[in-house]
Amino acid sequence: MGKSQKKRSQRRYNPVRVLDSYIPKGLASAASSSSKNEAILPIIQKMQSADGAERKWACVAVSNLIQNDASTRRLLQGKDIVGYLITRLSDSEEEVWIEAAGALRNLCIDGGHEICAEMFNKNILAPLKTFVPKMSTILSQFLGSPKTAPEMFQKVVYEFAENVITIFWCLSETSNKALSAINQMNLTAFLMSFLASRDQLPIATATAAAQCLYVLTDDNQPTIDEIRSNVAYSSCLLDIARSGGTTNGKGENSAEGPSVMFKILVAGILRNISPLPPPSTTSAADIDKTIVLPLLEPVLSSVNLLEAISFAQDAVTRESSEPQIGNLSSKHMPKSDHKTPDQFELDRLENKLRIVLLTLEVLTGTCAMLPDPVNLLVDGNNEIIDDDSQDETMDDGPDVQIADVPAPQSSFHPNFLPSLVPPLLALIHPTPLSFPPSGGLSVHPPMTFALGSIHICALECLNNVFLSLGATPNPTLVADKESGRKVWEDIWITLRAVGTDIGPGQETKQDMWDIAVGVLWGVGNIWKGSLVPCEDQVKVLTQLCDTSEDPKIRVKCIGTLECLAQYPDTLDANRSIAEYLLSIISTPATPFPAGTEPLIQALSAIVDIYSDESMPYDVNFRQGQYADRLVASLDSVIKVVRGVDKQKDSDLRLRGEEVRDNLIAFIDYRRKLSL
Template sequence: MGKSQKKRSMRRHNPMRVPDSHLPKGLESAESSSTKKEAIMPIIQKMESPDGAERKWACVAVSNLIQNDPSTRRLLQGKNVVGSLITRLSDSEEEVWIEAAGALRNLCIDGGYDICAEMYNKNILAPLTAFVPKISTALSQFLESPKTAPENAQKVVYEFADNVITILWCLSETSNKALSAINQINLIPFLMSFLASRDKLPISTVTAAAQSLYVLTDDNQAAIDEVRSNAAYNSCLLEIVRSDELAQNGKGKDVSKDRFAMLKVLCCGITGNVSPPPPHSAASTLDVNKDFVLPLLQPVISSVSLDEAAQQVQELVTRQENDPPEIEKLSLKNTPKSDHKSPTQLDLERLEDRLRTVQLALEILTGTCATLPDPVIDTANDDNDDDDELEDENTDMDDDTNEDDMALDDAVPPPTNAKSSSVALLPALVQPLLALIRPTSLSFPPPSSPSAHPPTTSALSAIHISAFECLNNIFLSLSTSPSAELAANEDAGRAVWAEIWASLSKVGLDIARGQERKQEIWEIAVGVLWGIGNIWKGKLVPNEEQVQILINICDSSTDAQVRVKCIGTLECLAQHPDSIDANRVIASYLLSVLPTATAPSTKGTEPTIQALSALIDIYSDERLPYDVNFRNGKFNERLMESVDGVRKAVRAIDRRKERDLKLRGEEVRDNLVAFIKYRRGLRF
């Protein structure tokens, strides 16, 4: 049972802010689906114009054209707009390279990994690296002598810094190669300087710096060590997390509550990334999770109603339809700025920011819950050679076996001590998370009716997935640190189980092109169901439709871990004492997973091991009502037929590559032999 870790794929720019997986591949399809294809060639031509005004116009036009328009973005990509914009970063005219940076930033956020990878491969880091010291110098001058430059000039520098930082943030998530290159730029002092001067700078620029720091300190030891070793950095982060509001002076006067909430959440995430704090620092005596993460993030994930947000977006989109499109305003005489937005667009962005803050909080909580107790596997006696370990494989099946020595119940490993009360976690986190997994009208629009606002759809689906991942970690932690009080609360277990399935029924199983995130939800959800099933094993009444869905997912998935989770969940359902028919259906399916002496399992080695473990666990007590299925179905004979195939499968596991699986396989193999003997020795 694996926990969901923080994943780079869950960041803002990937999944794409404006998803395009529903579109057919290729330039021809992009051209046929773009409503702005006539504007493409003039833009590409003017990008190379000797006239600086035309080059600036072209950069601005790119930003305006790609807004919520994946097909036009693809068409521009096909015309090498990325290469052209990178060239413009070295333009002789300041206004051109400023607008080029804005266009590249928007492409990063809207386009995801593919565009970021293209930028990296086309050496965007060279001009970006040169910009960092220039921005630092300008920033120092403005902070030391604000009157030395007009406010307009300061605004330009701050917006440019925002664009450069955001591009670096997106690139750092593209690949380990890009991250390593960015580590060489020495960005940490640069980024921390924005946080240190947060009360004198625009909140958007400070937040961009915090977002970049959050990404750079995520499982990146070089950045973690640099932040952790600097007491001033730690104090600064601590101050932001603890503060109730940003100083209302200077650039802080226009700070919105939502923007500041995002900044606090990001700093909370950075603090978690670099924990534990260095000795003798202000935070060294604090428990980061207990004192910061949970108290700050619990209110954040409860702060928004997704249904209300979706309704507000629908209303704003309807209002926006009356606004003239930006492309019609484009002209050399009246060039709009790349950051020009109508009041309706700003309202939509504020809503999206609020949703992205919730998503970020969920991502951090998922990482926090991943640090809760894991099962401990005893590997003290694993150093024997394979030949020695398999000496007992030729044991005569008729030998006497002491049933008291049998390890029959190996479904849930021995628990460790929980750091927090497991019961207390339920009301604090689970209920808000259950609200966040429920799809809205904008979460998964059908391909025949594209989203009214793709960025909101992307944010909503990301929230659903992050909430499921967080639930997965919570219930896994609870199941590996059993609480008698929790297990006894059967009504709570059934209620949570019903809530999960109610949300999944709204997600649906009709997964068309462009709806791949539905598939992702189902694959995470089976882990949640397994965790719940383990806590309330034997207390959940199996539903025929739900059982069949789990079987279908197990059959259709090519991911061994998904299959294991499905089998684990089915095992828990099969142990409801009075559900004899459901038990028979599940057991028959689990038996079908097993190999024979001549044919390996079609489901793979790890699912096979899980199915065997499940069958042993289900039928370890012959006094249960459903045991009649084992006897009448002659399951023991089928298990005997699988022994040779199981031995072959376990022998084939490479200890050097899959050590834990090898140990698990050997344990289950031995349990199978002992279990068959035990069952054969029973007299009814």
């Protein structure tokens, strides 16, 4: 049962990305589902026009056409729009390559990894590389003599820099090959210059640089080493995280303003590069305690998802239909800033959701890296306190794999149970806009994508929190059974709202199920024996275990069932769960249909459930002759464990050998009892 880690594939702060898996593949299907077919050919033609104004128009039109429209984006992609736009980056007209960069930036975000991979394969880095020294020179000129350039010109340059940096950011998480190529460009000094000059720059430009650095420092040693080797860089990052972010007045310092996102990104960078090198004495624990958690906790509570989507639905209803493409011409250039008050308000809500999503991602990493709590106590006010003298009286619980993240050497134990769990639980409950309709498009795709991502990240945070708490349970926490039942029920309320009817384009629902069952296991492990096994919940867990193709999901289901089986006063539920686990163990076929890892977990579960013969439900073990059934399967179990390749999966082999030995000792112990 491992802790959730940050995932590159989910780092999409801009909510423009529209899930399009429900759209059939191929140009014909894209053409049939797009309402803008007639606009495609003029764009392609004007992209190659001898008239610079028409080439500029074509670049701008691409951005307008693809907004929240996966079908049209695919249609344009099939016409090699990426190749045309990359060519335009070397255009003789300055305005053309500026608009081309903006269109490519939007395609990166809208199309995700697929389109980013296409850009990389078509060598987009070659023209982009030439822009870096030019932007550095212009930036130095602006900062040295800000009055020498008109404000409008500065605005264009800063927006262009933001677009180019965003492309670097998106490409960096496309593949290791793309990341390696960007590493070779040595962008750290270039990006850090924007952070160092944050007070004189638009907040959006500085934030783009911070986003790119956040990605480049995520388990990417070259950039980490480069920042850590320069004291000025780490000092700059610490100054930003400890201050109000920007002071130029161009940013918004409210709980949902761009300065908040900027600071959260910088806090994430600091976590990525920690521990900071000398002469800094700031440890990873200090960063979490003094910077990360104080910054993140208020953000989690700053949004009410139901209120946000209620307004969003009203605003969408009030909005008129989208502008007609026929109105676009080279004389009437499409402008992205012509928005209604409702559109501006929707943008504000989306931005707030993006900030919450980023907060959850950084928090997930923080919780994954927290040292496993040792000797934690909860006082009368539900505040966690340290007590190093407290005796260890709890058993070790199920033998689960929780050591995949090394625990830093630190005495820092944050009060994250009372302070983080309630707002995290509030963020996992689906709203009417959380999922698109099966095979269709949400009424507001960006909002839907952001909401679904928030639910998933909140569940990942809860997974890590309860794993950390469950590593070394303490009597006071375990005794708070009401809190355990509330969390347990909140998770199930969420899962019932998600449902099991998962259609095309609704992959977020399946992701929520897969992560939530891990949270259930974490909660069950802490409050084992206190959670009443509901028949419907047991049925759902067994069905998920049977239908999932992922052995890790099956392991989580089995672990959760194991916890439920240890409720002392429900003999029928205990028998039902035990029979199910034995059905996994007793299958004569080899390899076991359920998979080796689930088999090992089922064996461990049976041993753990019936390790105490004084429990009321032990009668099921005796009457069902479970010892004989375990003996009958022992030879097959030994063969399966022996069949695990030590070279390919040494951890599973060791785990299997340990459970095998425990099983043999358990059978011998039960036989000697003569019950």
